Amino acid sequence: MMAAQLLGAGGVATLALVSAATGTPGVEDVALSLALLAVFASLAFVLKGAPDESGPRS
Numbered sequence: 001m002m003a004a005q006l007l008g009a010g011g012v013a014t015l016a017l018v019s020a021a022t023g024t025p026g027v028e029d030v031a032l033s034l035a036l037l038a039v040f041a042s043l044a045f046v047l048k049g050a051p052d053e054s055g056p057r058s
Contacts, residue, residue, distance in 0.1 A: 001045050008038040 015031035018024070 001042075005038060005042060008034060008041075012038070 012031050012035045015027055015034065019027035019031060
């Protein structure tokens with residue numbers, strides 16, 4: 001999961017730099033969308049790994 005987050009962060013940074021360097025319209029929107037998807041992927045990973053509270057305690 002950390003590798004996927006690293007690739008996502010690198011993709012966002014690359015797209016942000018490309019947008020700043022070339023001025024191509026829409027590239028910053030793609031970078032922000034990719035960052036938003038990365039947030040949801042991280043949240044899903046954390047919630048999937050959370051222990052279930054309804055089980056018996058020992």
